[in-house]
Amino acid sequence: MNTFTRRGALGLVGGAAALPMLGSPALANEKMTVGALRFTSHAASFVAFERGYFAAEGLDVEFKFFQAAQPMAVAIASGDADYAVTAISGGLVSLAEKGATKVIGGALSEEKGIDGQKILASNAAFEAGLTSPAALAGKNFAVTQVGSSFHYMGAKIAEAEGVAVKYKPLQKVGAIIGALKSGQVDAWSIVPHIAKGLAGAGAVQIIGNVADYIPNYQVTTVFTSAANAANERAKTEAFLRAFSKGADDFNAALVDKTAGDDGATEMVKLIHKYVYADRPYEKAEKSIRNGAMRINKNAGLNMESVQDQLGWMKSEGLIKDSITSDVLVDPSYAPVI
Incomplete structure (x- = not known):
């Protein structure tokens, strides 16, 4: 696990926001730790960082990198990280049941016509x-x-x-x-x-x-601590706005391919700073392009997929039968898809 930080205000640049933002950011140099894996599927956060979307929201972001989803969920619950992207797991649901974590949106999705997992x-x-x-x-x-x-x-x-x-x-x-x-x-x-x-x-x-086997699978979700979801609305909305702009840029460049060849190359070079950074660009490029799956617009969350995952966990005895999606998800932040 390691960290990577960048500071200083950067100008606001293009991309559609999940939530409206008028005038200057309400936050100023709000320090924030974002958990991530060194996967292409976490690119929305990397793009938001590199293109100044976090900074434009008044967020001073530091990344903390993990090698699996469950330790990241523990870090959110303990306060060692503020926001992160992860798959739904029994550990995440158990932490939500204890009042420690909340899913606030969706990220990576399986989509018909897009080469996935x-x-x-x-x-x-x-x-x-x-x-x-x-x-x-x-x-x-x-x-x-x-x-x-x-x-x-x-x-x-x-x-x-x-x-x-x-x-x-x-x-x-x-x-x-x-x-x-x-x-x-x-x-x-x-x-x-x-x-x-x-x-x-x-x-x-x-x-x-x-x-x-699992069409429209909500592979990963955006999540935070239950305290942030309940008590830090301005900060949480700012994070989601910046994250969603990063997702839009990523999708345009490598999924929908509407940003042109130069835009795609620029995106691959940006992601290479975080994914396969130990390899020369020439060896990493193909793998990064191959990893382009849809990141949901505006952090939309596929609740049907969430319900299916919870149902499977119950059938396996991994979580209590009494747990509902309300325990895991705060639906007030992102659209349901």
Whole structure:
């Protein structure tokens, strides 16, 4: 986990806001820590930072980077981070039940026609017959933690195929990649910039698409502490406005491709500061472009998908049957889609 900060007021630049803003920002140098993973799917925050959208809202942002969703949720609950993007997990719901966290919007989504998350097999498993998700019976499916988004995806895929799989918690994405490469686990599902990069290098095999099993899946959400959601409305709305402008720019450049070739290249170079930063641009560019999935406009939240995820967690005994979406979500900030 590490941090990265940038200060100083930058001029307001283009992009549609989730919420109206008139005149000067109401906040001034409001310090804020934003949790993130070094994934293309977190690009809206990176764009908002680099293009001055946070600064224009009066927000002095510092990033804190994590290697899995659940530790990020704990950081929000403890006050070590103020806002973040993460998948819905059993841990996040449990923290919401304790009054510690609230989902305030949606981020990454599976969308028909957009190349999304991939289902992967290790080379060893593929050679032994795991050439499609239908052959997952009895295989080891990698997850970070029990109740994570990886667990949810694996369960939905297995249910659709009518097979039983074994889940292997490995805590961190890096550990999963190493285990998949070495054949210690058989299968996994992950965002395309990682999946295609691994497959292109010959380290794994792509055997399916998550969207075929979970259409319109709300992959990640925007969330904060329950205290921020309830008591820091101006700051929370300012964060969402800046985040939404970053999402608009990202979608235009790499998803809808309406920003032109130069706009797409500029966006890839911006994201490269955070994603695959340890690789030369020439080696990182293709993977970043491959990772472009829709980030919801105005942080809209797909409540049908949220309800499905909560229902699965209840069926697995991961959360209490009494928990409703109201426990997890504050619907007053972003539109429901």
